[in-house]
Amino acid sequence: MIIPTHPNNTDFLSVPVLDLEKALSRVHHKKDLLKRVIDIFIQGLSEKTDLIEKEIKNQNWESLGILAHSLKGSSWTIGAQQLGDIAFAMEKASEKKDMIFFHHLFQIFKESVHRFLEHGQNLKL
Amino acid sequence: MNKDKIRFLIVEDDEMIRMIHKDFLRDLYPESEIFEAENGAQGICQHFEKNPTIILLDMMMPILGGEGFLDILEEGHNCNILTNKPKIIVVTAIKDVKELMSIGKRFAVEAVISKPLVQNQLKSLLEDWLS
Numbered sequence: 001m002i003i004p005t006h007p008n009n010t011d012f013l014s015v016p017v018l019d020l021e022k023a024l025s026r027v028h029h030k031k032d033l034l035k036r037v038i039d040i041f042i043q044g045l046s047e048k049t050d051l052i053e054k055e056i057k058n059q060n061w062e063s064l065g066i067l068a069h070s071l072k073g074s075s076w077t078i079g080a081q082q083l084g085d086i087a088f089a090m091e092k093a094s095e096k097k098d099m100i101f102f103h104h105l106f107q108i109f110k111e112s113v114h115r116f117l118e119h120g121q122n123l124k125l
Numbered sequence: 126m127n128k129d130k131i132r133f134l135i136v137e138d139d140e141m142i143r144m145i146h147k148d149f150l151r152d153l154y155p156e157s158e159i160f161e162a163e164n165g166a167q168g169i170c171q172h173f174e175k176n177p178t179i180i181l182l183d184m185m186m187p188i189l190g191g192e193g194f195l196d197i198l199e200e201g202h203n204c205n206i207l208t209n210k211p212k213i214i215v216v217t218a219i220k221d222v223k224e225l226m227s228i229g230k231r232f233a234v235e236a237v238i239s240k241p242l243v244q245n246q247l248k249s250l251l252e253d254w255l256s
Contacts, residue, residue: 026145026241033148040141069185073218074139077241 015082017116022079041078042120045071045113052106056099064102065094071109083112131157131255134177136168136194137216138186142240146181146216149244153251165189169197176209179251184217184228191215191228199232212254216242 027033048067055063068090075084086109093102133150137143143161150159160175162168166189171177184191201207213233218240219225229237238246 026244027148028152028244030148033144037141037144040144044139044141063187066185066187069218070139073183073240074141076218077142077145 017080017082017112017119019079019081026077026079037078038120041074041080042117044074045083045116049110049113056103056106059099061094061097065091068094080116083109083116086112131179132175132177133157133159134162134168134171134175134180134211135159136162136165136171136180136186136191137183138163139183142183142242146242149247153248154255165191165194165197168194172198172207172211177211178209179254180211180213180233181247182213182215182234184215184219191217195231195234202232214238214247214250216240216247 068087071087072084090105135146162171164186182191212235215237
């Protein structure tokens with residue numbers, strides 16, 4: 001797992017945002033299904049990122065843990081390894097109720113979401 | 126178990142993962158019925174209404190998680206409110222080994238599979254049960 005200290009870290013930027021082969025294997029190589037799945041994933045990313053912003057303000061650790069856990073599972077499922085790895089680290093930070101670290105990871109997560117969305121626009125299935 | 130009459134219940138908060146499970150199960154058992162629930166509370170309602178034979182259960186969900194779902198199911202059976210005992214496959218992104226082992230001992234849980242789900246694992250489990 002590569003968790004950078006700063007999102008401009010070259011390691012961070014060199015990690016592919018989506019393993020397309022893995023993503024296709026999850027849906028038995030059905031491209032139509034993958035398109036629908038990615039649409040739902042992107043919608044979920046946006047909704048959950050907004051919710052995390054809100055729950056950080058409320059310091060609602062239970063909800064932050066569930067959100068990070070959910071993002072980890074869906075990201076790994078879709079082959080978005082980096083997003084899943086950062087979400088995993090966020091889940092761990094939520095267990096320790098470490099807001100400074102959680103917030104730091106969340107900034108990196110948002111950068112990774114940005115990269116994913118940019119990549120998604122150019123994705124040809 | 127008659128494979129033509131299988132009723133699956135997917136209890137999973139993530140719509141994307143529900144969609145992948147559903148597509149996979151439909152391909153494998155086209156004659157089966159597949160029901161969905163977004164959390165444990167909906168899952169309990171669906172269990173009462175649809176009487177599923179096999180449940181795919183996520184653990185960490187809002188409102189009511191998998192633990193709560195299993196608690197209610199077990200209580201329902203102890204009180205004879207529920208008579209049908211489904212086979213439950215827990216599909217979870219939990220990584221803690223002790224926690225996974227403890228889930229595996231819960232009522233009606235027949236298998237625990239890690240996310241991301243390797244569908245061949247699920248397929249071979251189902252084939253064992255339904256052959």
